[in-house]
Amino acid sequence: MSSPTTSAAARTSGPHAESTHRTPLLDGQTPPAAAPVMFRAGCSDCRGRFELAAGALRLVLGASSRTTFYSFTCPDCGAAVRKPAGERIVELLTGGGVRTLRLHRP
Template sequence: MTMTRHPVLFRAACPDCRGRFELAAAALRLAIGRTARTTFYSFTCPECGSAVRKPAGERIVQLLTGGGVRTLRLHVG
Protein backbone atom coordinates (compact mmCIF):
# COMPACT_ATOMS: atom_id res chain seq x y z
CA MET A 1 0.00 0.00 0.00
CA THR A 2 1.41 3.38 -0.97
CA MET A 3 0.50 6.56 0.81
CA THR A 4 -0.13 9.72 -1.15
CA ARG A 5 1.33 12.74 0.53
CA HIS A 6 -0.90 15.80 0.30
CA PRO A 7 0.65 19.26 0.44
CA VAL A 8 0.39 20.97 3.80
CA LEU A 9 -1.82 24.05 3.80
CA PHE A 10 -1.84 26.73 6.48
CA ARG A 11 -4.82 28.94 7.28
CA ALA A 12 -4.01 32.63 7.24
CA ALA A 13 -5.74 35.99 7.28
CA CYS A 14 -4.84 39.44 6.01
CA PRO A 15 -5.21 42.31 8.47
CA ASP A 16 -5.56 44.80 5.59
CA CYS A 17 -8.35 43.32 3.45
CA ARG A 18 -9.56 40.85 6.11
CA GLY A 19 -9.37 38.04 3.57
CA ARG A 20 -9.11 34.46 4.85
CA PHE A 21 -7.37 31.79 2.79
CA GLU A 22 -5.07 28.78 2.82
CA LEU A 23 -1.41 29.01 1.83
CA ALA A 24 1.08 26.33 0.86
CA ALA A 25 4.39 26.14 2.75
CA ALA A 26 6.18 27.74 -0.22
CA ALA A 27 4.10 30.93 0.19
CA LEU A 28 5.27 31.50 3.77
CA ARG A 29 8.59 32.53 5.30
CA LEU A 30 9.59 32.10 8.94
CA ALA A 31 12.26 34.21 10.65
CA ILE A 32 13.53 33.02 14.02
CA GLY A 33 15.27 35.62 16.15
CA ARG A 34 16.71 35.64 19.64
CA THR A 35 13.49 36.92 21.20
CA ALA A 36 9.75 36.61 20.67
CA ARG A 37 9.79 40.11 19.17
CA THR A 38 12.17 39.06 16.42
CA THR A 39 10.47 35.76 15.59
CA PHE A 40 7.77 36.10 12.94
CA TYR A 41 6.29 34.66 9.79
CA SER A 42 5.42 36.55 6.65
CA PHE A 43 3.52 36.15 3.40
CA THR A 44 1.99 38.18 0.61
CA CYS A 45 -1.81 38.33 0.71
CA PRO A 46 -3.12 36.54 -2.40
CA GLU A 47 -6.24 38.73 -2.38
CA CYS A 48 -4.88 42.29 -2.03
CA GLY A 49 -1.10 41.88 -2.45
CA SER A 50 -0.18 43.34 0.97
CA ALA A 51 3.00 42.17 2.66
CA VAL A 52 1.89 40.61 5.96
CA ARG A 53 4.13 39.99 8.96
CA LYS A 54 2.83 38.30 12.12
CA PRO A 55 4.50 37.21 15.36
CA ALA A 56 5.27 33.50 15.68
CA GLY A 57 5.17 31.90 19.10
CA GLU A 58 6.70 28.54 19.90
CA ARG A 59 3.68 26.53 18.69
CA ILE A 60 3.48 28.43 15.38
CA VAL A 61 7.22 27.88 14.84
CA GLN A 62 6.75 24.12 15.40
CA LEU A 63 3.80 23.93 12.99
CA LEU A 64 5.50 25.94 10.26
CA THR A 65 8.86 24.15 10.43
CA GLY A 66 7.09 20.78 10.60
CA GLY A 67 5.08 21.73 7.52
CA GLY A 68 8.13 22.58 5.43
CA VAL A 69 8.10 26.38 5.59
CA ARG A 70 11.48 27.90 4.71
CA THR A 71 13.17 29.25 7.82
CA LEU A 72 15.71 32.00 8.31
CA ARG A 73 17.61 32.24 11.60
CA LEU A 74 18.44 35.81 12.54
CA HIS A 75 21.76 36.28 14.32
CA VAL A 76 23.13 39.41 15.91
CA GLY A 77 26.92 39.90 15.66
Template structure:
Protein backbone atom coordinates (compact mmCIF):
# COMPACT_ATOMS: atom_id res chain seq x y z
CA UNK A 1 0.00 0.00 0.00
CA UNK A 2 1.37 3.40 -0.98
CA UNK A 3 2.02 5.94 1.79
CA UNK A 4 -0.57 8.68 2.19
CA UNK A 5 0.43 11.89 0.42
CA UNK A 6 -0.24 15.08 2.38
CA UNK A 7 -0.30 18.58 0.93
CA UNK A 8 0.48 21.70 2.94
CA UNK A 9 -2.23 24.33 2.66
CA UNK A 10 -3.34 27.56 4.30
CA UNK A 11 -6.64 29.37 4.68
CA UNK A 12 -6.76 33.04 3.66
CA UNK A 13 -9.79 33.60 5.92
CA UNK A 14 -8.62 32.29 9.31
CA UNK A 15 -4.88 32.08 8.44
CA UNK A 16 -4.80 28.47 9.59
CA UNK A 17 -2.02 26.22 8.27
CA UNK A 18 -2.55 22.48 7.94
CA UNK A 19 -1.92 19.36 5.88
CA UNK A 20 -4.61 17.82 3.70
CA UNK A 21 -4.88 14.36 2.15
CA UNK A 22 -5.53 14.07 -1.59
CA UNK A 23 -9.20 13.29 -0.95
CA UNK A 24 -9.73 16.70 0.69
CA UNK A 25 -8.60 18.61 -2.42
CA UNK A 26 -10.24 19.11 -5.81
CA UNK A 27 -8.44 20.22 -8.96
CA UNK A 28 -10.21 21.89 -11.88
CA UNK A 29 -8.27 22.21 -15.13
CA UNK A 30 -9.60 24.84 -17.50
CA UNK A 31 -8.57 26.03 -20.93
CA UNK A 32 -6.31 28.75 -19.53
CA UNK A 33 -4.24 29.41 -16.43
CA UNK A 34 -7.01 31.74 -15.21
CA UNK A 35 -9.51 28.87 -15.20
CA UNK A 36 -7.25 26.24 -13.60
CA UNK A 37 -7.51 26.07 -9.82
CA UNK A 38 -7.65 23.81 -6.79
CA UNK A 39 -10.06 24.04 -3.92
CA UNK A 40 -10.64 22.66 -0.45
CA UNK A 41 -12.69 23.32 2.66
CA UNK A 42 -10.69 24.74 5.55
CA UNK A 43 -10.72 22.20 8.39
CA UNK A 44 -10.38 25.01 10.95
CA UNK A 45 -13.10 27.49 9.94
CA UNK A 46 -15.09 25.69 7.22
CA UNK A 47 -14.42 28.29 4.51
CA UNK A 48 -14.35 27.13 0.90
CA UNK A 49 -10.88 28.04 -0.39
CA UNK A 50 -10.07 28.34 -4.10
CA UNK A 51 -6.53 29.03 -5.31
CA UNK A 52 -4.96 29.25 -8.78
CA UNK A 53 -2.96 26.23 -9.93
CA UNK A 54 -0.01 26.68 -12.27
CA UNK A 55 1.68 23.85 -14.14
CA UNK A 56 3.84 22.74 -11.22
CA UNK A 57 0.90 22.69 -8.79
CA UNK A 58 -1.15 20.66 -11.30
CA UNK A 59 1.72 18.15 -11.61
CA UNK A 60 2.09 17.81 -7.84
CA UNK A 61 -1.63 17.44 -7.18
CA UNK A 62 -2.31 14.94 -9.97
CA UNK A 63 0.80 12.97 -9.05
CA UNK A 64 -0.42 12.86 -5.46
CA UNK A 65 -3.80 11.42 -6.40
CA UNK A 66 -6.01 14.50 -6.19
CA UNK A 67 -9.22 14.02 -8.19
CA UNK A 68 -9.26 16.15 -11.31
CA UNK A 69 -12.11 17.72 -13.23
CA UNK A 70 -11.60 19.12 -16.72
CA UNK A 71 -13.62 22.23 -17.48
CA UNK A 72 -14.95 22.52 -21.02
CA UNK A 73 -15.97 25.75 -22.67
CA UNK A 74 -17.95 26.20 -25.86
CA UNK A 75 -16.16 27.95 -28.72
CA UNK A 76 -18.63 30.83 -28.46
CA UNK A 77 -17.35 31.72 -24.99
CA UNK A 78 -14.32 33.52 -26.40
CA UNK A 79 -11.83 31.07 -24.92
Protein backbone atom coordinates (compact mmCIF):
# COMPACT_ATOMS: atom_id res chain seq x y z
CA MET A 1 0.00 0.00 0.00
CA SER A 2 1.46 3.38 -0.94
CA SER A 3 1.52 6.29 1.46
CA PRO A 4 -0.32 9.54 0.64
CA THR A 5 3.02 11.26 0.12
CA THR A 6 4.13 8.87 -2.61
CA SER A 7 4.76 10.71 -5.86
CA ALA A 8 2.78 9.92 -9.01
CA ALA A 9 5.97 8.82 -10.75
CA ALA A 10 6.66 6.22 -8.05
CA ARG A 11 3.10 4.89 -8.29
CA THR A 12 3.28 4.40 -12.04
CA SER A 13 6.48 2.40 -12.20
CA GLY A 14 7.49 -1.03 -11.05
CA PRO A 15 5.63 -4.36 -10.92
CA HIS A 16 2.65 -2.93 -8.97
CA ALA A 17 1.98 0.09 -11.18
CA GLU A 18 -1.13 2.04 -10.32
CA SER A 19 -2.91 4.04 -12.99
CA THR A 20 -3.21 7.76 -12.38
CA HIS A 21 -5.67 8.18 -15.26
CA ARG A 22 -9.03 9.53 -14.14
CA THR A 23 -12.18 9.04 -16.15
CA PRO A 24 -14.01 12.36 -16.61
CA LEU A 25 -17.48 12.63 -15.09
CA LEU A 26 -20.43 12.77 -17.44
CA ASP A 27 -23.14 15.42 -17.11
CA GLY A 28 -25.23 14.71 -14.02
CA GLN A 29 -22.69 12.38 -12.42
CA THR A 30 -21.22 13.14 -9.03
CA PRO A 31 -17.78 12.09 -7.80
CA PRO A 32 -17.67 9.12 -5.41
CA ALA A 33 -18.18 10.04 -1.76
CA ALA A 34 -15.02 10.34 0.32
CA ALA A 35 -14.67 8.42 3.55
CA PRO A 36 -15.99 10.47 6.49
CA VAL A 37 -13.38 12.38 8.47
CA MET A 38 -13.07 11.20 12.06
CA PHE A 39 -11.52 13.13 14.94
CA ARG A 40 -10.05 11.65 18.13
CA ALA A 41 -11.39 13.29 21.27
CA GLY A 42 -11.63 12.76 24.99
CA CYS A 43 -14.13 13.64 27.68
CA SER A 44 -12.90 15.67 30.63
CA ASP A 45 -15.72 14.32 32.83
CA CYS A 46 -15.59 10.53 32.37
CA ARG A 47 -12.11 10.40 30.77
CA GLY A 48 -13.53 8.40 27.84
CA ARG A 49 -11.54 8.30 24.57
CA PHE A 50 -13.37 7.97 21.23
CA GLU A 51 -13.61 9.08 17.61
CA LEU A 52 -16.23 11.56 16.42
CA ALA A 53 -17.44 12.41 12.94
CA ALA A 54 -17.26 16.05 11.81
CA GLY A 55 -21.01 16.41 12.32
CA ALA A 56 -20.67 15.67 16.04
CA LEU A 57 -18.36 18.64 16.63
CA ARG A 58 -18.91 22.41 16.63
CA LEU A 59 -16.17 25.00 16.26
CA VAL A 60 -16.62 28.53 17.62
CA LEU A 61 -14.21 31.23 16.42
CA GLY A 62 -14.03 34.07 18.90
CA ALA A 63 -12.18 37.37 18.85
CA SER A 64 -9.29 35.86 20.83
CA SER A 65 -7.75 32.51 21.67
CA ARG A 66 -9.70 32.58 24.95
CA THR A 67 -13.02 32.65 23.08
CA THR A 68 -12.12 30.15 20.34
CA PHE A 69 -13.14 26.58 21.18
CA TYR A 70 -14.72 23.38 19.92
CA SER A 71 -17.48 21.45 21.61
CA PHE A 72 -19.22 18.08 21.46
CA THR A 73 -21.39 15.79 23.53
CA CYS A 74 -19.56 12.84 25.05
CA PRO A 75 -20.98 9.63 23.54
CA ASP A 76 -20.10 7.71 26.73
CA CYS A 77 -21.56 9.88 29.51
CA GLY A 78 -23.56 12.56 27.67
CA ALA A 79 -21.60 15.49 29.12
CA ALA A 80 -21.29 18.71 27.11
CA VAL A 81 -17.54 19.08 26.50
CA ARG A 82 -15.86 22.37 25.55
CA LYS A 83 -12.14 22.60 24.76
CA PRO A 84 -9.89 25.44 23.59
CA ALA A 85 -8.96 25.44 19.91
CA GLY A 86 -5.57 26.81 18.90
CA GLU A 87 -4.59 27.62 15.33
CA ARG A 88 -3.69 24.03 14.40
CA ILE A 89 -6.95 22.61 15.83
CA VAL A 90 -8.96 25.27 13.96
CA GLU A 91 -7.15 24.34 10.75
CA LEU A 92 -7.81 20.62 11.20
CA LEU A 93 -11.46 21.02 12.16
CA THR A 94 -12.35 23.44 9.37
CA GLY A 95 -10.46 21.30 6.85
CA GLY A 96 -12.41 18.26 8.04
CA GLY A 97 -15.80 19.87 7.53
CA VAL A 98 -16.73 20.74 11.13
CA ARG A 99 -19.52 23.34 11.31
CA THR A 100 -18.17 26.71 12.38
CA LEU A 101 -19.71 29.68 14.15
CA ARG A 102 -17.84 32.98 13.89
CA LEU A 103 -18.44 35.30 16.87
CA HIS A 104 -16.47 38.24 15.47
CA ARG A 105 -15.80 39.86 12.14
CA PRO A 106 -12.36 39.15 10.61
